[in-house]
Amino acid sequence: MKKSVFIGALALAGVSGGMAAAGTLDDVKARGTLNCGVSTGLVGFAAPDANGEWQGFDVAVCRAVAAAVLGDASAVEFVPTTGKTRFTALASGEIDMLARNTTWTFSRDVDLKFEFVGVNYYDGQGFMVPAELGVSSAKDLDGATVCIQTGTTTELNLADFFRANGISYEPVPIETNAEAQPLYLEGACDVYTTDASGLAATRAAFEDPSAHVVLPEIISKEPLGPLVRHGDNEWGDIVRWTLNALITAEELGVTSDNVADKAAAADPATPEINRLLGTEGTLGEMLGLDAQWAVRALSVSGNYAEIFEDNIGESTAIGLARGLNASYTDGGLLYSPPFR
C-alpha cells in the first residue's frame, strides 16, 4: 500500500512536470494573480513597508505587468527569493517573472535558459568600507575581510578583481543583504561589496550613513533587469514591452497624472503616444491584451522617471542620481525601441 502511494506520487510529479510548459499568460489569467520573484528585502528596490505592502523600484515593474495583464496592480503575489533560490524558482515555474536586481549575463541568458527582457537599471559593483579605516581605493584592500552575497555575479567579479590586482582577501559568504548588514556593522568584515545601487540602499538604512564610504572603483558592468523563462515568447514580449512602455512614457512625457487625459481621445499631434495608449493602432491586441494595457501599467506608479524618483531617486533616503539610467535624450543609456 505504502509503495503504491509512493509510486503514485512520483508519477504525479512526472506528469505535472510536463504541464509546466503551457502558456504563462493563460496561467496568470486563470490564476488571477501574477507570481513575481523579488529580493528578500532591499530598501528602495523591493521591501515591505510599515503596512506590509511591497514597495520599490523592482516591485513597480511587477505591479505594472500585473496591471497590464490582469487590470489590477494589487493582484501580485510577491515571492521573496535569495540570490541562490531565484533561478530555481523561475525555472520551476514557481514564479512567472523575476524582478530582483538580477544581472544580465551571457551564461544566464544562454546556459541557464532565461530571457532577459531589458535593463531597468544600469549598475556596477562597488565597495563600501567604514570611513574610519581611511581607505580611499579598492586596491588598498589587501588582506581585507569582504562580506559578499553568495550566488551572485559579484562573487565572481570579486575573485577576478583581486586576482587581477594580485591582492588577497578573505571572503565571507552571506545568504541575503539583511544578514550582511549586522555582520558588516559589527566589524566581522571590513568591506561590503555588491552592486553600487544596493550599497547606496544598504547604507541609507544605517543609523549613521556618513560613517561609511563607497569607494570610487566600479569593478564591473551590472545591467539589472527583469527576466522570464526561455521558450514562452508571448509572455516574454508582454514583460518586455511593459518595461519599454514605462521608459517610452518618460521620453514622451506621459505621466501618471496626465495618462488618463491623454488616453481619453487620440491627439493627431502625438501619434506615438496614441499608439502607446491604444487610441490608435492595435498594439495591445498583438500582445494578446486589450488596447488599454499600457494605460493601466502607467497608471500604477507612473513612468520610469516617476518610479525612479519615488523609490531610489535623489529625494529619497537612498539618493541615487540618474547617471547612466537617464533617458538617452538626457545623455543616459535608457533607450526603448519605438512603439510602432
Added chain:
Amino acid sequence: MASITDPPSESFKLSQLLSDTRYRSYTFQFIALIALIAAFAYLLSNLFQNLAAAGLDISFGFLSEPAGYDINQRLIEYTSQSTHWRAAVVGVLNTLLVAVVGCFFATIIGVLVGVLRLSNNWIVSRLMSVYVEIFRNVPVLIWILIIMAVFVSVLPQPRDFRGEDASASMFLDMFAFTGRGFYLPRPYFTAEFAAGATGWLIVLALLVGSFFGARALSKWATDTQERTGDRPTTWYLTLAIWFVPLIIAMFVMGLAWEMPELKGFNFKGGIFARNSFIALTFALAIYTAAFIAENVRAGILAVSKGQTEAAASLGLRPNRIMSLVVLPQALRVIIPPLISQYLNLTKNSSLAIAVGYMDVTGTLGGITLNQTGRAIEAVLLLMLFYLTISLTISLLMNVYNNSIKLKER
C-alpha cells in the same frame, strides 16, 4: 522385509510455479519485482523526457570547468581558477572537519553530562537536566545563529587591537580572540629535512609507534598481573613512551612557533580558526551532546543496581566501579543510538551556510549549483556524498559495536 525404493525423482513442471505452494510465493515476488522495475524505468524515462523537453540535459561536464569563486577555508590548495570539482572537494573536507571535531566534542560533553546527571549532588544533576532540556528542545539552526551572533558582537574585532590605546589586546601576545575567529600560534619545523608536511608525517609515525608501544606495555603489565597477582607500576613508562620520542623529534627538527600579528586589516600568520567554523562546530557539539547525554544516562541506568552493589562488596572504589563494571556494560546500550547521533551531527552540518561556513552544501550545493544552474547534477552528487559518509560512519561504529557487545559462547 522392507524394500528400499528411491525417492520419486524431482520432476519440475512449469505449472508448479502457480500450483505448488513452495514456488508460488517466488512467482508472485518475481512478478512484483518486474512490475516495480518497469514502474521506475517509466518514471525515470518520464523524468529524462521532461528534462529534455525543458531543454535540460544531465551532464557532469561542468565539474571540470573553472569555478571562478574563492573559498575562505581550504584544507587543500584551491584558487578561483580551480575546477568546480576541486571546489566540491574543498567543501567535502570542510564538512568532514566539522563532523569529526563536532563528534569528538559532542562525545566528551555528552558522556560528562550524562554521568553528572546521575550525580547524587542535587545541584549538579539539576544543572545538567536544565542543560539537556534547553539544548535538546531548541532547533539547532537557532543555536548556530545565536552562537554566531554572540560571537561576532561580544568579542573585539581586529580593528580594536590597533593603535596606541587599543581597547583589546592579545592574550600572552600569542592568542588573539576576535569576532572574526581565533588566531593561534602555529608550530612549524625549521630543520631542512623536516620542512612542510614531512615533519608532520614523522610526528604522526612516532605517535603511531608510541600507541603500539603503550599497548605492548599494558599487555605486559596484564600478563605480569595474571602470573604474579601484582600489577607493576607503569604510568611513568607510558608517559615516557608517549613523550620522550616526540620531544627528541621536536628538538631535532627544530620546532618553532609562528605568532599571529596584526597586519593591515587582519591578523596574519598563525592558525586561524574562523568564527563560522567555531560557531558551527560548537553549536553542533553542544546540541548533539544533549542527546548523547540522555543516551549515556539511559545506558548507565540499564545496568542493574545489583552489579554496582556486587562490585562494591568486592571492595572496588566508586570510580573503579564506573570504569570497570558499569561503563563496559552500559556501552552496549549506548553505542547503537550514538551512531545515529553522529549521523545527525554530520547531516546537520549542512546548515553551515547560515553562518557562511563553506561546507559541501555551500560550495557544490550552493555557489556551484547557482553559477552553473546544474541543480539536478549537483543535488545528486550531494546526496551521494552524504549517503556515502553516513554509511561509512555506520559501518565503522558497527564494527566497534560488535567488538564490545556481549560475547556469547
